Amino acid sequence: MYAQVIVDIVHENVAHTFTYAVPEGMALSVGQRVEVPFGFRSKEGVVIALDERCDLPPEKVRPVTAPLEDYPAILPCLIDLARQMAEESHCPLAETLRLMLPAEMRGGRVQVKQQPVCRLAIPTGQVEEAMGQLGRSQKKRMLLQLLRDGEKHPVGEMRLVVREPLEPLRQLAEAGLIRLWQEEVLRQPGGSDPVEPVEDPPLTPSQREVLEVMAPSLQRGEGRFLLHGVTGSGKTEVFIRLVRSTLEMGRSAMILVPEIALTPQMVRWFRARFGAVAAVIHSRLSAGERFDEWRRIRRGDARVVIGARSAVFAPAERLGLIVVDEEHETTYLSDRHPRYDARDVAAWRCEREGATLLLASATPSILSFARARRGDYTLLEMPHRVLNRPLPEVEVVDMRRELEQGNRSVFSGALMARLRDCVAQGQQAMLLMNRRGYHSFVSCRSCGHVMKCPNCDVALTYHLAGGDGKLHCHYCGHAEPTPETCPKCASRYIRFFGAGTQKVEEELKKLFPGETVVRMDNDTTSGKDGHARLLDQFRSGQARLLVGTQMIAKGLDFPRVTLVGVVAADMTLNLPDYRARERTFQLLTQVAGRAGRGELPGHVVIQTYKPEDETILAAAAQDYRSFFEQEFARRRSGLYPPFTVLARLLVESDSPLAAQQHARALHERCQALLAAHPAWKKRTLMMRLDQPSVAMLRGKTRWHVMFKLLVHPETEAFAAALSELAREAAPRVETWFEYNPTTMM
Numbered sequence: 072m073y074a075q076v077i078v079d080i081v082h083e084n085v086a087h088t089f090t091y092a093v094p095e096g097m098a099l100s101v102g103q104r105v106e107v108p109f110g111f112r113s114k115e116g117v118v119i120a121l122d123e124r125c126d127l128p129p130e131k132v133r134p135v136t137a138p139l140e141d142y143p144a145i146l147p148c149l150i151d152l153a154r155q156m157a158e159e160s161h162c163p164l165a166e167t168l169r170l171m172l173p174a175e176m177r178g179g180r181v182q183v184k185q186q187p188v189c190r191l192a193i194p195t196g197q198v199e200e201a202m203g204q205l206g207r208s209q210k211k212r213m214l215l216q217l218l219r220d221g222e223k224h225p226v227g228e229m230r231l232v233v234r235e236p237l238e239p240l241r242q243l244a245e246a247g248l249i250r251l252w253q254e255e256v257l258r259q260p261g262g263s264d265p266v267e268p269v270e271d272p273p274l275t276p277s278q279r280e281v282l283e284v285m286a287p288s289l290q291r292g293e294g295r296f297l298l299h300g301v302t303g304s305g306k307t308e309v310f311i312r313l314v315r316s317t318l319e320m321g322r323s324a325m326i327l328v329p330e331i332a333l334t335p336q337m338v339r340w341f342r343a344r345f346g347a348v349a350a351v352i353h354s355r356l357s358a359g360e361r362f363d364e365w366r367r368i369r370r371g372d373a374r375v376v377i378g379a380r381s382a383v384f385a386p387a388e389r390l391g392l393i394v395v396d397e398e399h400e401t402t403y404l405s406d407r408h409p410r411y412d413a414r415d416v417a418a419w420r421c422e423r424e425g426a427t428l429l430l431a432s433a434t435p436s437i438l439s440f441a442r443a444r445r446g447d448y449t450l451l452e453m454p455h456r457v458l459n460r461p462l463p464e465v466e467v468v469d470m471r472r473e474l475e476q477g478n479r480s481v482f483s484g485a486l487m488a489r490l491r492d493c494v495a496q497g498q499q500a501m502l503l504m505n506r507r508g509y510h511s512f513v514s515c516r517s518c519g520h521v522m523k524c525p526n527c528d529v530a531l532t533y534h535l536a537g538g539d540g541k542l543h544c545h546y547c548g549h550a551e552p553t554p555e556t557c558p559k560c561a562s563r564y565i566r567f568f569g570a571g572t573q574k575v576e577e578e579l580k581k582l583f584p585g586e587t588v589v590r591m592d593n594d595t596t597s598g599k600d601g602h603a604r605l606l607d608q609f610r611s612g613q614a615r616l617l618v619g620t621q622m623i624a625k626g627l628d629f630p631r632v633t634l635v636g637v638v639a640a641d642m643t644l645n646l647p648d649y650r651a652r653e654r655t656f657q658l659l660t661q662v663a664g665r666a667g668r669g670e671l672p673g674h675v676v677i678q679t680y681k682p683e684d685e686t687i688l689a690a691a692a693q694d695y696r697s698f699f700e701q702e703f704a705r706r707r708s709g710l711y712p713p714f715t716v717l718a719r720l721l722v723e724s725d726s727p728l729a730a731q732q733h734a735r736a737l738h739e740r741c742q743a744l745l746a747a748h749p750a751w752k753k754r755t756l757m758m759r760l761d762q763p764s765v766a767m768l769r770g771k772t773r774w775h776v777m778f779k780l781l782v783h784p785e786t787e788a789f790a791a792a793l794s795e796l797a798r799e800a801a802p803r804v805e806t807w808f809e810y811n812p813t814t815m816m
């Protein structure tokens with residue numbers, strides 16, 4: 072027998088498989104990891120095929136050293152997935168295969184944890200007699216006594232009663248009275264805190280309807296659905312019922328969430344309903360925990376997988392359902408290499424493994440909703456909150472008027488009054504302040520005018536670090552001086568938009584000296600339990616005021632929150648990104664959805680310098696449809712995705728000169744490519760060499776060649792060629808090809 076092995080080295084020259092002989096008596100299957108000789112060293116690899124014969128001369132074929140596990144670590148369908156991803160993203164199979172394993176498994180950095188256990192080896196009826204024959208050994212008699220129930224006991228348990236029990240246990244085992252062996256133990260994250268099992272609530276009419284529509288597809292293992300359900304419509308309960316049906320059919324289910332740390336409640340609900348069959352995978356697990364959860368899934372002990380993006384590669388067999396919750400979140404796109412979109416991978420697995428796909432959101436992405444409208448997905452809707460709870464009332468406050476009236480605080484009069492009421496009545500409030508670190512736009516505080524690119528209709532940005540003092544557009548490269556006065560109203564109140572969460576926290580503390588204010592942003596939530604600690608403080612009611620960035624907008628369910636304030640809606644609206652409107656609508660709708668989820672109705676205050684903006688108005692009306700129509704038309708006329716593809720070659724180097732020179736060389740080669748391929752040139756709407764707005768990152772200078780391409784099969788071929796260019800090694804520089812990246816910064 073011969074094994075085709077992908078050796079775990081990512082290098083251009085090792086992009087193909089190697090043939091090894093399978094020694095007599097070694098049983099191997101496809102997907103199994105093996106140790107193989109490679110040059111003068113030993114390497115890990117994955118068996119991707121087994122053949123009876125081999126065309127190579129026998130002296131050229133070396134034998135497999137040993138299998139690394141006694142089971143195939145990678146399921147056959149995941150090998151196919153890796154193959155397809157490697158092909159599509161033009162990268163070596165070794166690289167995509169890595170996605171299918173917990174990182175720590177490679178190089179043996181994590182081991183199976185074992186503990187000694189023992190059990191009686193004689194009938195319980197004979198224990199008395201055996202004890203009589205043990206002579207004077209007090210310890211052995213006690214041990215036999217402990218084991219006389221005939222059950223399996225960890226040796227650790229014996230230690231509570233008998234000091235150093237291992238030696239006497241060994242002697243008992245030698246005498247044939249007990250069995251003593253090593254057994255695997257699983258490190259189970261959070262498994263120690265028991266969750267109360269919960270009764271099913273009766274379903275609401277729209278929950279029941281959605282489940283009825285999906286039931287036949289679920290039974291047949293097919294169907295692609297998009298669930299548009301307003302915030303608080305009870306989507307989680309729908310997922311729970313679908314998962315239950317899937318388990319009843321003997322199949323497994325997967326729930327993808329944007330980020331586990333931000334959805335602790337979802338995890339708690341699933342644990343409460345499904346207990347030990349649920350496995351939770353996320354980045355904050357220890358290496359050992361992640362490995363053990365992965366093995367529980369691999370062995371079929373855990374048949375419900377809950378996890379963020381990378382959980383889509385979990386080795387669940389007989390998959391019947393994949394749910395992607397909050398499907399509009401950009402966290403489903405991996406921007407590390409190899410790049411992938413977890414929603415596409417989910418769709419691929421469903422298709423391949425005969426499972427049902429459900430994408431869900433209160434604010435579906437433009438792309439997914441457009442697909443649903445085209446008939447690629449079946450659209451399901453839950454337009455009302457559970458138990459007839461009303462959607463929150465939304466009030467838009469014009470911050471230009473506040474300035475006119477002499478209010479320079481970050482809070483409008485209306486928001487301040489609402490905050491006072493809320494605190495006085497012992498209720499809770501959440502304040503959103505979405506500040507991005509790297510760049511800043513310029514706007515007029517008198518008239519709300521924002522400095523925009525004349526070519527692109529996106530905000531111009533001022534480069535905070537290492538800039539030239541000008542305003543830049545990083546879609547087309549346009550640059551202009553920063554104005555002293557507003558070009559529209561001549562006011563001198565034109566300036567950078569600056570305040571962040573910290574400023575809001577300070578002002579809140581000034582307004583409510585006695586209150587505890589919880590602040591959640593990237594600075595306060597680092598560490599293993601950073602999120603959980605802060606959220607618990609708010610959940611317990613110990614703190615009544617929560618300030619945070621977009622991380623507070625997602626999935627949280629606090630019944631006592633009656634007020635939500637959006638301190639500066641313009642912050643997201645003016646992000647220099649063609650998706651700024653989509654992000655704004657999502658963010659405002661999601662954060663507004665945190666208000667009034669309990670018995671008490673909610674109120675939302677949106678502060679903005681642009682109260683007439685149609686995206687803000689649609690968000691205030693919580694009207695997804697009208698937002699979708701506006702935005703879809705805007706994308707079409709502006710030639711943005713999904714009508715076009717944005718892409719770039721990104722170059723980074725610790726040498727500014729090397730970065731610039733390499734980017735320039737790439738740009739020239741791209742021009743040559745276009746000259747040689749008229750079909751590609753025809754589909755290229757824009758190609759330019761520039762520095763991204765984040766011109767330096769982690770000490771490296773960055774340059775990019777940006778592209779806007781028409782959606783067309785030729786574009787795929789061009790993209791493949793660009794990706795090849797990026798893979799060529801060059802001294803001192805690193806190059807990436809990005810296809811519809813989440814950001815062009």
Ligand code: ADP
Pocket residue numbers: 272273274275278300301302303304305306307308457458628
């Ligand atoms: P969504 O994800 O759609 O915003 P959730 O799933 O978080 O909504 O549900 C909102 C709230 O409604 C939760 O507190 C949940 O426990 C509750 N809920 C869901 N379904 C029902 C039901 N059928 N009856 C009563 N309460 C429900």
Ligand code: ZN
Pocket residue numbers: 515516517518519520557558559560561562
């Ligand atoms: Zn102005």
Ligand code: ZN
Pocket residue numbers: 524525526527528544545546547548549
């Ligand atoms: Zn522009």
